Amino acid sequence: MLKQMIKIIRLLGLRRAAAMKKHHEEGLKYIRGYAATTCWWILDVNGVIDRLEQAGSISIKELIKNKGWRPDILDAVLEYLDGIGLISLDGDVFSLTDSGRVLAAEPRGLFELTYAYEPCFANLEALLTGEKVFGRDIRRRITWVGVGSGRLCEQLPYPIMRRMVLDHGRRGVLDLGCGDMALPIGLCRMNDNIRCHGIDFDPDMIAFNHQQLAKQDFNGRLSCSQADMFTLENLPDNLPDFDCITACDTFHEYLQESERIVALLKTLQRRWPNAMFVIGEFCLQNPVWLRRHPTASLEHHLFHQLSRQQIGSAQQWRDIFRQADLKIAEENVFDMIGHGYFALKSA
Numbered sequence: 168m169l170k171q172m173i174k175i176i177r178l179l180g181l182r183r184a185a186a187m188k189k190h191h192e193e194g195l196k197y198i199r200g201y202a203a204t205t206c207w208w209i210l211d212v213n214g215v216i217d218r219l220e221q222a223g224s225i226s227i228k229e230l231i232k233n234k235g236w237r238p239d240i241l242d243a244v245l246e247y248l249d250g251i252g253l254i255s256l257d258g259d260v261f262s263l264t265d266s267g268r269v270l271a272a273e274p275r276g277l278f279e280l281t282y283a284y285e286p287c288f289a290n291l292e293a294l295l296t297g298e299k300v301f302g303r304d305i306r307r308r309i310t311w312v313g314v315g316s317g318r319l320c321e322q323l324p325y326p327i328m329r330r331m332v333l334d335h336g337r338r339g340v341l342d343l344g345c346g347d348m349a350l351p352i353g354l355c356r357m358n359d360n361i362r363c364h365g366i367d368f369d370p371d372m373i374a375f376n377h378q379q380l381a382k383q384d385f386n387g388r389l390s391c392s393q394a395d396m397f398t399l400e401n402l403p404d405n406l407p408d409f410d411c412i413t414a415c416d417t418f419h420e421y422l423q424e425s426e427r428i429v430a431l432l433k434t435l436q437r438r439w440p441n442a443m444f445v446i447g448e449f450c451l452q453n454p455v456w457l458r459r460h461p462t463a464s465l466e467h468h469l470f471h472q473l474s475r476q477q478i479g480s481a482q483q484w485r486d487i488f489r490q491a492d493l494k495i496a497e498e499n500v501f502d503m504i505g506h507g508y509f510a511l512k513s514a
């Protein structure tokens with residue numbers, strides 16, 4: 168090895184050889200990020216990460232048999248993930264390394280959210296040329312929007328929003344754009360007297376939730392149905408009189424027509440006059456700060472812009488609430504993460 172290195176240095180010169188190595192390593196960060204993410208997704212979205220966390224290790228032969236996967240392709244993926252230190256291969260079994268366990272913890276939701284928006288990246292050139300349009304030709308993977316967002320929001324947004332709901336003694340919660348229902352699930356877990364209903368207009372999301380509810384519905388205190396929040400048609404009959412309406416990261420999808428959000432908030436107040444609103448939303452971060460601290464918000468903005476969603480500033484949200492005759496009872500805006508939480512009551 169040493170002889171070969173000396174030969175290369177003689178051929179290229181030390182300075183050029185060292186610079187080349189450094190530059191390759193710089194590029195490799197991005198190439199590896201792409202390859203590693205793609206391979207990691209295969210394990211995550213097929214339940215392999217969950218099984219590894221539960222069982223500690225998995226037999227490759229068994230996995231191939233259960234999933235009907237091609238051994239040569241799975242071998243290539245596992246060999247690569249072992250090479251970059253995310254899993255450890257030992258004969259027929261593999262397990263997560265410490266680095267793999269880290270990825271399966273807090274950042275997991277980020278991987279899942281990126282997987283949800285992957286069709287935008289796979290079709291980036293078609294989006295750029297206008298050959299394809301998001302919504303018409305390209306859709307995000309909605310279940311993974313729900314699961315990824317639900318997992319990430321469990322880290323800060325939901326604890327804050329749940330505290331707002333419970334501190335104000337609310338007992339009947341309607342969650343708009345409920346995704347995988349992680350927010351109401353946590354509320355039902357925290358308080359035995361609370362009853363929650365989630366609505367989402369995406370049939371795949373609702374089908375996913377019904378599967379979850381079949382396993383755990385907190386003795387009938389948690390339910391969901393497919394509905395558009397702008398019409399709220401076909402709500403089941405057996406719902407309580409809601410005294411709280413929650414929405415986490417749902418309204419920004421309509422920011423380009425903010426008058427619709429204002430009208431919706433007014434309609435909801437007329438229908439449930441005693442309801443308090445607990446809203447969690449993205450709040451635009453200062454671009455100068457973001458350039459100095461290039462956090463995951465950059466990727467998040469990219470997904471949103473590619474899928475024609477807008478991020479509003481905290482002030483934009485305050486203006487919308489004021490126009491909807493709501494006054495802010497409590498506000499927590501975190502500029503560092505670009506997220507804000509508002510408890511609102513009719514003015």
Ligand SMILES: C[S@@+](CC[C@H](N)C(=O)[O-])C[C@H]1O[C@@H](n2cnc3c(N)ncnc32)[C@H](O)[C@@H]1O
Nearest residue numbers: 316317344345346367368369395396415416417
């Ligand atoms: C970004 S996800 C947020 C999901 C969930 N609230 C969370 O905290 O993770 C937005 C959700 O709102 C739903 N949604 C968007 N527009 C809606 C509408 N008009 N009526 C009902 N649900 C809607 C989407 O299907 C999606 O599941």
